Amino acid sequence: MFDSGADMRRRDFISFFGGAAVLATSLAAAGAQPRVGIRRLGVLSMAATNPIRQSTVAALVQGLGARGWKEGGNIQIDWRFWDGIDVTLLESQAAELLALGPDVLLAAGNAAVEAVRRQTQTVPIVFTLVSDPVGMGYVESLARPGRNVTGFSSYDPPIDTKRLEMLTQINPPAVNVAVLYNPNTAPYAGLMLRSIGDAAKLLAVTVRDARCHNYAEIETMMATLAQVGRGGLIVLGDAFNTQHREAIVALAARYRVPAVYGDRIFTPIGGLMSYAIDIPDLFRRASDYVDRILKGAKPSDLPVQLPTKFWMAINLTAAKALGITVAPFLLNTADEVIE
Numbered sequence: 001m002f003d004s005g006a007d008m009r010r011r012d013f014i015s016f017f018g019g020a021a022v023l024a025t026s027l028a029a030a031g032a033q034p035r036v037g038i039r040r041l042g043v044l045s046m047a048a049t050n051p052i053r054q055s056t057v058a059a060l061v062q063g064l065g066a067r068g069w070k071e072g073g074n075i076q077i078d079w080r081f082w083d084g085i086d087v088t089l090l091e092s093q094a095a096e097l098l099a100l101g102p103d104v105l106l107a108a109g110n111a112a113v114e115a116v117r118r119q120t121q122t123v124p125i126v127f128t129l130v131s132d133p134v135g136m137g138y139v140e141s142l143a144r145p146g147r148n149v150t151g152f153s154s155y156d157p158p159i160d161t162k163r164l165e166m167l168t169q170i171n172p173p174a175v176n177v178a179v180l181y182n183p184n185t186a187p188y189a190g191l192m193l194r195s196i197g198d199a200a201k202l203l204a205v206t207v208r209d210a211r212c213h214n215y216a217e218i219e220t221m222m223a224t225l226a227q228v229g230r231g232g233l234i235v236l237g238d239a240f241n242t243q244h245r246e247a248i249v250a251l252a253a254r255y256r257v258p259a260v261y262g263d264r265i266f267t268p269i270g271g272l273m274s275y276a277i278d279i280p281d282l283f284r285r286a287s288d289y290v291d292r293i294l295k296g297a298k299p300s301d302l303p304v305q306l307p308t309k310f311w312m313a314i315n316l317t318a319a320k321a322l323g324i325t326v327a328p329f330l331l332n333t334a335d336e337v338i339e
Helices: 004-017 020-029 051-066 087-099 110-119 158-168 189-203 215-228 239-243 245-254 279-294 316-322 328-333
Strands: 039-046 075-082 104-108 125-130 149-153 176-181 206-211 231-235 259-261 273-277 310-315 336-338
Touching (some): 051 279, 104 110, 158 189, 158 273, 189 206, 215 245, 239 245, 245 259
Parallel strands (some): 104 125
C-alpha cells in the first residue's frame, strides 16, 4: 500500500527542485493518468509513523473492500502522508495528488482539507478528522454541504464536557484547568474553548486558554499551572500536541499536573486519561462516501456526519505517580484501564 523508500525519494525530489509546482508538472509529463477501467482515490493524511493513524490505512482499505473496491484491482489508491507540521510538504503532496488525476480525494484533518481545497474546486473531497467544517467554511451546513466537499467530523460538543468532567472526577479534583493547543495547527480551537467554558460554569471550574507554539512555552505553562494549585490540563487532539506527545506527558508528570488527552495514543506512554473518538471508525465510515461518489453521488448531497464511537482510557500507574485517585464510576465506564 505504501512504499516508504519511494516516499523518501519523492521528498528528496521535492526538496531538490523547489516544491509542488515543479513536482506536479513532472508527474503530469510522465503520463500519470488513471488507467482504463480503474478508478483513482487520492489520500492525504497524517504521517504513517503515528501509531493510531497506521490503523486508519487498514480501516479505509477494509471499508472499501467490503464495498467491492480492491486496491490494485478496480481502484488505485495514492497515499500521501505529512507530519502535521511541515506546511510546505503538505502543499506539495496536495499538488502531487491532483496531478495524478483522482476521481475522489480523501483528506484527513483541517490542514489537509484546506490544502486540497486550494488546489481544486471540482474534484470531490471526502474529509475525516475535521473540526467545525461549517465554521471553517468547508461546507454550507452539515445537512446540505452544498459544494464539492463533505465527510465525517471529529467533533461534537459533548466531547469537551466529558473531558472536563473527568478532571473533576479525580481526588483531589481539578478546579483550575488549562486547554493546551497550537493555534497554527488547531484553528478550530475557539469553538472547543467556548464549549469547555460553558461546561466549566456548571462544574465550578476556571478555564484558561493555554496556546503554545514550542516546548519552552509548554513547560512555562505547566510550571504556572502547578503553582496555581489544584490544576488540570485538557490537551486537544491537534497535530502539534500529537508531535509533542512524549514531551507533554513527561512535563505533566514532572509538574504533577493531571491531564486528559484528546487522543488515545497519550495514555500508553504515561498520560493519565484520554477521551477520544474512534479514529479508524471515521476512516471506515468514510469509505462509504468514497464508494457512493465513485458510483455517481455528489458530495453536496451527502450530509456531514458526526462521530459515533469513542474510547476512554485511564492509566492507574500515572494516577499513582501523581498521588491522585480516580472515581470508581470513571474506572467502571473506561474502555481501557492501564495498570
